Amino acid sequence: xxxxxxxxxxxxxxxxxxxxxxxxxxxxxxxxxxxxxxxxxxxxxxxxxxxxxxxxxxxxxxxxxxxxxxxxxxxxxxxxxxxxxxxxxxxxxxxxxxxxxxxxxxxxxxxxxxxxxxxxxxxxxxxxxxxxxxxxxxxxxxxxxxxxxxxxxxxxxxxxxxxxxxxxxxxxxxxxxxxxxxxxxxxxxxxxxxxxxxxxxxxxxxxxxxxxxxxxxxxxxxxxxxxxxxxxxxxxxxxxxxxxxxxxxxxxxxxxxxxxxxxxxxxxxxxxxxxxxx
Amino acid sequence: xxxxxxxxxxxxxxxxxxxxxxxxxxxxxxxxxxxxxxxxxxxxxxxxxxxxxxxxxxxxxxxxxxxxxxxxxxxxxxxxxxxxxxxxxxxxxxxxxxxxxxxxxxxxxxxxxxxxxxxxxxxxxxxxxxxxxxxxxxxxxxxxxxxxxxxxxxxxxxxxxxxxxxxxxxxxxxxxxxxxxxxxxxxxxxxxxxxxxxxxxxxxxxxxxxxxxxxxxxxxxxxxxxxxxxxxxxxxxxxxxxxxxxxxxxxxxxxxxxxxxxxxxxxxxxxxxxxxxx
DNA sequence: GCTTGTGTGATTAACTGGGTTACAAGGATA
DNA sequence: TATCCTTGTAACCCAGTTAATCACACAAGC
Numbered sequence: 001x002x003x004x005x006x007x008x009x010x011x012x013x014x015x016x017x018x019x020x021x022x023x024x025x026x027x028x029x030x031x032x033x034x035x036x037x038x039x040x041x042x043x044x045x046x047x048x049x050x051x052x053x054x055x056x057x058x059x060x061x062x063x064x065x066x067x068x069x070x071x072x073x074x075x076x077x078x079x080x081x082x083x084x085x086x087x088x089x090x091x092x093x094x095x096x097x098x099x100x101x102x103x104x105x106x107x108x109x110x111x112x113x114x115x116x117x118x119x120x121x122x123x124x125x126x127x128x129x130x131x132x133x134x135x136x137x138x139x140x141x142x143x144x145x146x147x148x149x150x151x152x153x154x155x156x157x158x159x160x161x162x163x164x165x166x167x168x169x170x171x172x173x174x175x176x177x178x179x180x181x182x183x184x185x186x187x188x189x190x191x192x193x194x195x196x197x198x199x200x201x202x203x204x205x206x207x208x209x210x211x212x213x214x215x216x217x218x219x220x221x222x223x224x225x226x227x228x229x230x231x232x233x234x235x236x237x238x239x240x241x242x243x244x245x246x247x248x249x250x251x252x253x254x255x256x257x258x259x260x261x262x263x264x265x266x267x268x269x270x271x272x273x274x275x276x277x278x
Numbered sequence: 279x280x281x282x283x284x285x286x287x288x289x290x291x292x293x294x295x296x297x298x299x300x301x302x303x304x305x306x307x308x309x310x311x312x313x314x315x316x317x318x319x320x321x322x323x324x325x326x327x328x329x330x331x332x333x334x335x336x337x338x339x340x341x342x343x344x345x346x347x348x349x350x351x352x353x354x355x356x357x358x359x360x361x362x363x364x365x366x367x368x369x370x371x372x373x374x375x376x377x378x379x380x381x382x383x384x385x386x387x388x389x390x391x392x393x394x395x396x397x398x399x400x401x402x403x404x405x406x407x408x409x410x411x412x413x414x415x416x417x418x419x420x421x422x423x424x425x426x427x428x429x430x431x432x433x434x435x436x437x438x439x440x441x442x443x444x445x446x447x448x449x450x451x452x453x454x455x456x457x458x459x460x461x462x463x464x465x466x467x468x469x470x471x472x473x474x475x476x477x478x479x480x481x482x483x484x485x486x487x488x489x490x491x492x493x494x495x496x497x498x499x500x501x502x503x504x505x506x507x508x509x510x511x512x513x514x515x516x517x518x519x520x521x522x523x524x525x526x527x528x529x530x531x532x533x534x535x536x537x538x539x540x541x542x543x544x545x546x547x548x549x550x551x552x553x554x555x556x
Numbered sequence: 557g558c559t560t561g562t563g564t565g566a567t568t569a570a571c572t573g574g575g576t577t578a579c580a581a582g583g584a585t586a
Numbered sequence: 587t588a589t590c591c592t593t594g595t596a597a598c599c600c601a602g603t604t605a606a607t608c609a610c611a612c613a614a615g616c
Contacts, residue, residue, distance in 0.1 A: 009381075009382040009383075009385045009386055010382075010386065012378070012382045013379060013382040013383050013386070016375050016378060016379040016382065017379065019299070019375060020372075020375060020379070021297070021299075023603095023604070023605090024604080024605075025604085025605075031383070031386070034383050034386055035386045035387045036387075040562090041562075041563080042561080042562080051605090051606065051607075052562090052563095053562095053563080053564080053565090053606095053607085053608090054605080054606080054607095056562095056563065056564080063402075063403065063404055064404055064405060064518075065405060065408070066403055066404060066405035066407060066408020066409070066411070067408070068403070069401040069402060069403040069523065070401065070402050070403070071399060071400065071401050071402075072402065074561095074562070074563090074613080074614090075561080075562060075563085076562085076563085079401060081403070081408065081411075081412075082415075083380055083383050083384055084380075084415075085408070085411045085412060085415060086383075087376055087379065087380050088411050089405070089407050089408045089411050090376065091376055092407045092411075093407065094298070094372050097294050097297055097298060098298075098365055098368065098369055100290070100294060101291060101294040101295065101298070101365065102361060102362075102365050104287040104288075104290045104291040104294065105287075105291050105309070105312050105361050105364075106361055107287045108287055108288065108291070108309070108312055108313045109313045109314075121349060122349065123347040123348065123349050123357060124341075124347060124348050124349070124350065125341065125344060125346070125347040125348070125359070126341055126342055126344060127342060127343060127344035127367070129344060129367050129370045129371065130343070130344020130345070130359065130363070130367045131344070133344070133359075133363045133366050133367050133370075134359075134363060137360070137362075137363060240342075245347070301572095301573070301574085302573080302574070303573085303574075318593090319593075319594080320592085320593085329574090329575065329576075330593090330594095331575095331576085331577090331593095331594080331595080331596090332574080332575080332576095334593095334594065334595075335595095352582075352583080352592090352593070352594090353592080353593060353594085354593085354594085557616100558615100558616080559614100559615085559616080560613100560614085560615080560616100561612105561613090561614085561615105562611105562612080562613080562614100563610105563611085563612080563613105564609105564610085564611080564612100565608100565609085565610085565611100566607105566608085566609080566610100567606100567607080567608075567609090568605105568606080568607075568608090569604100569605080569606075569607090570603100570604085570605070570606090571602105571603080571604075571605085572601100572602090572603075572604090573600105573601090573602085573603095574599105574600085574601085574602095575598100575599085575600080575601100576597105576598080576599075576600100577596105577597085577598075577599095578595105578596085578597075578598090579594105579595085579596085579597095580593105580594090580595080580596100581592105581593085581594080581595100582591105582592085582593080582594100583590100583591085583592080583593100584589100584590085584591080584592095585588100585589080585590080585591095586587100586588085586589080586590095
């Protein structure tokens with residue numbers, strides 16, 4: 001069929017619109033309208049699988065949200081607002097929500113950050129964006145020495161390199177290891193004062209349990225000021241990223257990684273796979 | 279009670295989070311967690327009105343979204359991600375949705391904008407943000423002459439003045455009328471090359487039908503290049519803004535407004551209140 | 557009159573999400 | 587060891603929402 005690849009986009013658009021708060025019918029109607037200059041309820045129904053009698057409700061809501069225009073008459077004509085306008089209308093809505101939400105949460109009784117060294121606390125969090133944000137945060141809070149190991153190129157975002165660069169600017173000694181040649185080059189260019197080296201990471205993946213050994217791949221390892229650690233892995237089936245995170249000089253996880261580094265295990269290229277221990 | 283004003287914020291935060299796609303339980307749990315450094319399921323339940331047995335589900339989802347961290351153990355400890363991180367995680371999600379949505383819609387079969395003068399077509403749309411966006415759009419597309427009448431100060435946003443300023447920069451003669459002194463001053467400063475005058479707008483409200491005469495108040499009137507018109511009104515009960523919009527030199531609505539302006543009805547300050555004044 | 561197409565409203569079915577209960581596992585205490 | 591309490595998982599029910607269908611009023615054209 002002619003619109004075969006367009007079909008892909010249609011479904012994607014419908015789904016995204018639903019995630020943005022529209023109902024199924026509303027989303028379908030809007031997408032249908034976005035494909036033609038204008039249409040009647042009947043036409044919308046035919047090209048959108050939405051029952052005709054329900055097109056009116058859906059479109060009315062869309063109109064109230066500022067996503068379609070109506071020409072009253074018989075029959076009524078409907079028209080989708082241009083993409084840029086639609087997006088920017090939606091974006092405005094959400095931006096204002098973000099702003100007031102931030103204020104509202106900040107005005108709550110404060111967490112008062114239990115700051116002490118948090119001896120053996122290890123926290124876990126998931127989701128690449130969340131982990132990326134936390135990484136960012138940690139880099140920004142490093143004052144002295146930063147060690148970073150990245151297992152996959154896609155995790156080295158522009159923002160991250162920006163923060164790394166800022167870190168070196170304020171005198172932090174930044175050391176980055178990765179397997180990927182292009183990433184190393186990119187970092188050398190964006191963060192010239194960082195020390196970059198090659199790392200294979202295999203030793204991490206095949207260390208403890210041979211069964212699910214190559215099931216998960218390492219995402220990132222970050223050690224800041226010898227006292228804050230973040231290690232993330234990526235589940236290859238779901239490609240979901242999960243991370244553990246600990247802080248405090250005497251934190252168990254921190255101690256282990258510091259030890260590993262001190263013995264040169266991490267930085268050396270082929271670290272003799274120090275066998276069944278862990 | 280001590281947290282009386284904090285209560286306000288709590289509810290607001292919960293509502294906003296729900297609007298951002300979280301379920302009630304999830305929102306409440308997150309807010310509860312945001313008020314303390316960390317908490318167990320039991321504690322969350324007590325301070326959030328969420329049944330304890332359901333805290334786990336909610337928190338698990340929050341964790342998957344990167345909004346809370348978990349410390350595994352017995353009992354499990356939960357902790358909300360810092361505000362900045364949370365907001366920025368959410369914002370990232372939505373931004374990426376907006377982007378892909380835009381692409382998806384743009385890749386659909388195009389509207390092909392029925393461009394001709396569209397003789398008597400009049401379209402209506404609603405919602406202040408949508409109308410503001412459309413206004414913006416129209417100002418940007420004006421090449422020659424722009425006439426703008428605003429009935430309420432809040433409608434003159436910073437963005438709008440920016441576009442007006444750009445318009446004058448590219449040689450468009452901009453004429454703005456409003457009743458509000460401060461708005462006139464603001465515009466004179468931000469858009470020095472615009473012509474600003476006083477307008478009462480009463481004549482519009484009380485013109486045709488004496489019954490619902492003072493029911494609605496005029497929002498804005500915009501005439502671009504003598505061929506594009508937008509008129510909006512604000513329902514005082516719902517304070518919802520609705521607009522009609524027409525284009526084409528010979529469009530009925532356009533012709534009327536042009537005529538009105540030619541006879542000086544709009545620009546004169548005290549226009550002899552044609553009809554049953556009030 | 558009849559027919560066709562448009563718009564409104566009511567009605568039913570399916571689903572989602574809130575609220576509750578049951579219960580297994582693991583410590584702590586006696 | 588037996589018992590009690592807490593924690594965590596899972597299943598369930600109920601209600602409100604939303605998808606889907608149906609009935610009908612109205613207007614225009616034949």
